[in-house]
Amino acid sequence: MAGQQNAAANGARKNEFRQLRLDGVSRQFGGANALDRLSLTIERGEFIALLGPSGCGKSTALNCMAGLLPLTSGSIWLDQQRIDPLPPEKRGFGMVFQNYALFPHLSVSRNVGFGLKMRGVPAAEIDRRVAAALDTVQLQAHAGKLPGQLSGGQQQRVAIARAIVIEPPLILMDEPLSNLDAKLRIEMRSEIRRIHRAQGCSTVYVTHDQDEALAMADRVVVMKLGVVQQIGTPQDVFARPAKLDIARFMGYRNVLPVNVMQSDGAGVTVEGAGSLRLPGTAMQALPLGSAVAAIRPDEIVIGEGPNAFAGTVETAEYGGREWLLQVRTVFDELLYVRSAAVVTPGDRVMLSAPPERVLVYAKED
Numbered sequence: 120m121a122g123q124q125n126a127a128a129n130g131a132r133k134n135e136f137r138q139l140r141l142d143g144v145s146r147q148f149g150g151a152n153a154l155d156r157l158s159l160t161i162e163r164g165e166f167i168a169l170l171g172p173s174g175c176g177k178s179t180a181l182n183c184m185a186g187l188l189p190l191t192s193g194s195i196w197l198d199q200q201r202i203d204p205l206p207p208e209k210r211g212f213g214m215v216f217q218n219y220a221l222f223p224h225l226s227v228s229r230n231v232g233f234g235l236k237m238r239g240v241p242a243a244e245i246d247r248r249v250a251a252a253l254d255t256v257q258l259q260a261h262a263g264k265l266p267g268q269l270s271g272g273q274q275q276r277v278a279i280a281r282a283i284v285i286e287p288p289l290i291l292m293d294e295p296l297s298n299l300d301a302k303l304r305i306e307m308r309s310e311i312r313r314i315h316r317a318q319g320c321s322t323v324y325v326t327h328d329q330d331e332a333l334a335m336a337d338r339v340v341v342m343k344l345g346v347v348q349q350i351g352t353p354q355d356v357f358a359r360p361a362k363l364d365i366a367r368f369m370g371y372r373n374v375l376p377v378n379v380m381q382s383d384g385a386g387v388t389v390e391g392a393g394s395l396r397l398p399g400t401a402m403q404a405l406p407l408g409s410a411v412a413a414i415r416p417d418e419i420v421i422g423e424g425p426n427a428f429a430g431t432v433e434t435a436e437y438g439g440r441e442w443l444l445q446v447r448t449v450f451d452e453l454l455y456v457r458s459a460a461v462v463t464p465g466d467r468v469m470l471s472a473p474p475e476r477v478l479v480y481a482k483e484d
């Protein structure tokens with residue numbers, strides 16, 4: 120109890136807040152907007168992923184939340200308290216970076232306890248909290264080792280322990296897994312989710328990897344050129360990208376120029392090259408005429424069915440559990456198609472796609 124009071128007095132907040140609110144947060148560099156009017160409310164306990172290609176402003180957004188970058192305009196609120204004028208240490212958020220940023224000459228325990236020591240937390244309290252944090256990240260057995268004696272994944276867990284030991288209301292993570300190999304990255308995803316749940320705090324997680332964002336987040340914020348494009352659950356962003364750009368980013372590899380022939384609210388019929396006719400779903404208000412249809416390779420079905428059309432397999436690339444095919448349709452479109460069945464170049468196949476998975480967007484400028 121005394122320790123908790125001490126920790127609170129030294130800026131280590133318990134996880135007590137309802138909302139973190141960003142209100143029109145912008146940041147410019149040399150007159151150019153790296154982040155343009157980001158408004159976002161993060162509820163306590165939420166896991167938010169900031170997703171987008173390199174340079175879209177994800178790290179800038181995170182650094183503004185952390186207090187590492189002053190805002191050009193806008194404000195940040197923790198419940199009723201305006202926090203954007205506060206320096207990072209007064210915000211009391213935990214941070215985890217791509218490069219771990221551990222002290223190489225300090226043991227795992229001392230790395231984890233460093234922030235508490237800086238805050239003047241008594242030694243016995245530090246020992247107790249460091250042990251609990253190492254327990255959470257399952258590194259108790261490595262407490263006395265130096266970072267150089269640990270694997271990449273273990274070092275990143277030390278960095279996470281160091282972030283959670285201060286009991287922050289919010290943990291900010293900037294591409295924390297990008298230095299790890301593919302297998303470890305996938306293991307660490309669930310590890311970070313588990314730690315997030317165990318802590319009950321909120322997490323903002325920056326990544327350019329859509330699989331990571333979809334697997335980990337409660338809500339995904341898709342960004343491009345400093346501007347939020349869509350905020351939604353992983354299911355929303357995956358199945359209903361709000362814009363063609365987002366669809367491309369989410370793996371809708373087949374993007375076909377089409378003409379909208381008929382429109383009935385969300386249901387549209389489009390005509391592609393040759394006389395390919397496809398029923399689809401309008402993702403935005405669409406006039407009759409030029410538009411674009413986006414279809415994921417795994418949503419094209421091989422086999423006879425309504426609206427099926429023929430094609431010839433040009434290439435078949437083995438991907439472990441399935442094949443990635445390039446199929447030249449009778450209308451001379453080249454489509455990417457995933458197939459669980461063995462198909463070889465030269466095979467003739469029938470293709471179709473369910474209308475709700477043929478997403479139709481306005482033509483790009």
Ligand SMILES: Nc1ncnc2c1ncn2[C@@H]1O[C@H](COP(=O)(O)OP(=O)(O)OP(=O)(O)O)[C@@H](O)[C@H]1O
Nearest residue numbers: 148149153171172173174175176177178179180327
């Ligand atoms: N210190 C800086 N000085 C000038 N420009 C900057 C600075 N930091 C970022 N930028 C610019 O702001 C834009 C957004 O950068 P930011 O690092 O936020 O993108 P990001 O989405 O995190 O990219 P990455 O995934 O490559 O880290 C980029 O155009 C970048 O060049």
